[in-house]
Amino acid sequence: MQNVPPQVQAMLGQLESYQQQLQLVIQQKQKVQADLTEAKKALEEIEKLPDDAIIYKTVGTLIVKTTKDKALQELKEKVETLNVRLNALNRQEQKINEKVKELTQKIQAALRPPTAG
Numbered sequence: 001m002q003n004v005p006p007q008v009q010a011m012l013g014q015l016e017s018y019q020q021q022l023q024l025v026i027q028q029k030q031k032v033q034a035d036l037t038e039a040k041k042a043l044e045e046i047e048k049l050p051d052d053a054i055i056y057k058t059v060g061t062l063i064v065k066t067t068k069d070k071a072l073q074e075l076k077e078k079v080e081t082l083n084v085r086l087n088a089l090n091r092q093e094q095k096i097n098e099k100v101k102e103l104t105q106k107i108q109a110a111l112r113p114p115t116a117g
Helices: 006-048 068-111
Strands: 055-059 062-066
Touching: 006 068, 055 068, 062 068
Parallel strands: none
Antiparallel strands: 055 062
């Protein structure tokens, strides 16, 4: 990296930072997607049950009894919250990807030898 100008070295450092941010966002997105899939499956199963079905849910380290209506309401809210979170992460991922693309182009332009003309 001795021949790389300090300005380009700084851009490479920034690029690495963006790539790390992108990795974190992707990991968070995968977790939210897994939680969303799980919540949707639970919602499907509860909707199949009769209205008077006995349902248990975990609350911390406890398992407590709840009603079908409460369970449905809580799961619908969870699905909605997870969808909002997923959308936010998608937007964040898109913005970082745009920054990475833009910075990569700047780095390539800075490293390109000047054309004789």
